[in-house]
Amino acid sequence: MNINDLSQLRPCTSCQMCGAVCPVAAITIQLNENGFYRPVVDDRKCIDCGLCVKSCYKFDDEIKITSDLGTKEIYAAWAKDNKTVESTTSGGIADLLARELIAQGYKCIGVIYDSEKNCAVGSVATSYDDTLQFRGSKYIQSLSVDAFKTLVKEHKNEKYAVFGLPCQIYAINQFLTLRKSRGKHILIDLYCHGCPSLNLWNKYVEKLLTKVNSKKVISANFRSKIRGWGNFYVVVVVVEGVKYPIEVISKRINDPFYTLFFSDLVLNDSCYDCSLRSTLEYTDIRLGDFWGKSYVTNHKGVSGVTVCSPAGKELFESISMNIDSEPQTFDNFLPYQSYGKSYQYNTALRERLLRDLSNPTITLDTTVATYLSSLPLSSKIKKTLKNLVCLLPNGIIASVKSLFYSIKK
Numbered sequence: 001m002n003i004n005d006l007s008q009l010r011p012c013t014s015c016q017m018c019g020a021v022c023p024v025a026a027i028t029i030q031l032n033e034n035g036f037y038r039p040v041v042d043d044r045k046c047i048d049c050g051l052c053v054k055s056c057y058k059f060d061d062e063i064k065i066t067s068d069l070g071t072k073e074i075y076a077a078w079a080k081d082n083k084t085v086e087s088t089t090s091g092g093i094a095d096l097l098a099r100e101l102i103a104q105g106y107k108c109i110g111v112i113y114d115s116e117k118n119c120a121v122g123s124v125a126t127s128y129d130d131t132l133q134f135r136g137s138k139y140i141q142s143l144s145v146d147a148f149k150t151l152v153k154e155h156k157n158e159k160y161a162v163f164g165l166p167c168q169i170y171a172i173n174q175f176l177t178l179r180k181s182r183g184k185h186i187l188i189d190l191y192c193h194g195c196p197s198l199n200l201w202n203k204y205v206e207k208l209l210t211k212v213n214s215k216k217v218i219s220a221n222f223r224s225k226i227r228g229w230g231n232f233y234v235v236v237v238v239v240e241g242v243k244y245p246i247e248v249i250s251k252r253i254n255d256p257f258y259t260l261f262f263s264d265l266v267l268n269d270s271c272y273d274c275s276l277r278s279t280l281e282y283t284d285i286r287l288g289d290f291w292g293k294s295y296v297t298n299h300k301g302v303s304g305v306t307v308c309s310p311a312g313k314e315l316f317e318s319i320s321m322n323i324d325s326e327p328q329t330f331d332n333f334l335p336y337q338s339y340g341k342s343y344q345y346n347t348a349l350r351e352r353l354l355r356d357l358s359n360p361t362i363t364l365d366t367t368v369a370t371y372l373s374s375l376p377l378s379s380k381i382k383k384t385l386k387n388l389v390c391l392l393p394n395g396i397i398a399s400v401k402s403l404f405y406s407i408k409k
């Protein structure tokens with residue numbers, strides 16, 4: 001039985017662990033036409049060992065869901081060092097943990113942006129300098145099979161710390177548990193909204209390069225803080241210019257990448273009803289943005305740090321000198337996350353948008369227009385109001401948000 005077995009219960013998360021554990025390299029990871037990574041099995045090579053299935057979410061009929069949040073702790077935290085906060089997505093805690101883990105002798109796996117191939121890639125860091133490229137969330141699926149292969153090869157002799165999405169961390173946890181070496185390693189995952197089609201990111205980059213007449217991306221920051229944390233999702237892409245690099249900054253409103261990402265219509269199939277983003281049972285620490293009413297006036301960045309295991313607690317305590325933190329409640333945090341939620345969607349519209357994104361003759365603007373025109377009037381009004389608020393200064397946006405949260409309560 002391999003991962004193609006028809007007894008599967010759910011869609012593939014694209015975690016790629018099956019490709020890493022296969023002892024005969026029968027599984028390769030390929031992008032499907034909708035822009036999601038999928039394993040492809042070469043049946044001539046498969047020896048039917050069943051290892052791939054044992055790490056795979058598709059077949060697990062005993063997913064552990066956290067029933068008692070009282071066994072976990074949640075903190076709001078941010079790095080004392082301003083430069084770290086500025087160059088990371090929320091409060092820079094992932095960066096500090098990676099630094100500490102390297103100092104403690106762990107090899108760290110995280111995600112970097114490969115500007116040659118314009119994609120996110122899993123990478124193994126053995127020094128703090130290596131981990132600097134992990135900074136910043138890349139809101140696309142990462143090609144991580146090769147990094148995971150290194151972990152599979154070395155997990156008995158080396159200590160690993162892996163930073164990844166809940167679906168990746170789940171699969172790694174299953175593998176390490178099966179091999180009886182879970183206790184030696186540290187797993188850190190992220191609160192997760194989902195991953196959009198890579199065809200969206202590819203078209204976004206293509207449009208941007210055409211606009212400034214460039215051929216090559218130098219770097220991509222999916223969520224820059226140049227307009228502050230909390231109110232905007234700003235993409236900053238640096239591309240090669242004729243004489244100097246050109247910095248392209250997305251608009252305050254209606255950025256095509258985020259418009260389609262947050263439409264929830266072009267996410268991976270598994271992201272609509274994902275149990276793994278809604279459980280804390282497979283990870284040591286989960287990190288996210290501390291959205292919601294508590295830090296609405298903070299424009300630098302605050303991480304929500306959920307301590308899920310004794311090993312996670314020990315690790316979090318070991319960076320306490322370098323952070324400011326406040327114990328928090330799950331009530332102040334979880335309602336603003338996708339945790340515990342599933343998304344409803346229009347199947348025909350999703351298929352249409354994914355098909356259009358995979359069609360090189362249809363522009364990204366046309367796909368965005370198709371989506372916007374499908375919205376009911378009430379959503380159009382809500383969107384317009386939100387856009388108007390976004391044009392205000394940060395301080396006033398914070399006041400509007402506070403008012404909104406107090407009315408909602």
Ligand SMILES: Cc1cc2nc3c(=O)[nH]c(=O)nc-3n(C[C@H](O)[C@H](O)[C@H](O)COP(=O)(O)OP(=O)(O)OC[C@H]3O[C@@H](n4cnc5c(N)ncnc54)[C@H](O)[C@@H]3O)c2cc1C
Binds near residue numbers: 093095137289
């Ligand atoms: C696809 C995606 C969806 C997310 N959805 C939410 C959400 O709904 N709510 C929320 O609060 N937070 C979400 N996050 C997490 C959030 O964006 C921050 O990563 C988190 O707050 C940690 O930020 P930081 O400031 O501590 O460090 P940062 O320096 O920003 O840390 C980034 C960390 O994420 C890892 N990483 C970067 N890109 C990827 C990727 N594509 N796949 C796997 N790992 C990656 C890096 O290796 C690094 O360890 C999401 C992240 C991603 C990648």
Ligand code: SF4
Binds near residue numbers: 015016038052171
């Ligand atoms: S969920 Fe992960 S392990 Fe399972 S088939 Fe998909 S990529 Fe492979």
Ligand code: SF4
Binds near residue numbers: 003021025027048049
């Ligand atoms: S069953 Fe074994 S050999 Fe076959 S694809 Fe899975 S891991 Fe590879």
Ligand code: SF4
Binds near residue numbers: 192270271272275
């Ligand atoms: S929502 Fe679930 S399946 Fe989708 S990327 Fe996040 S953890 Fe993975």
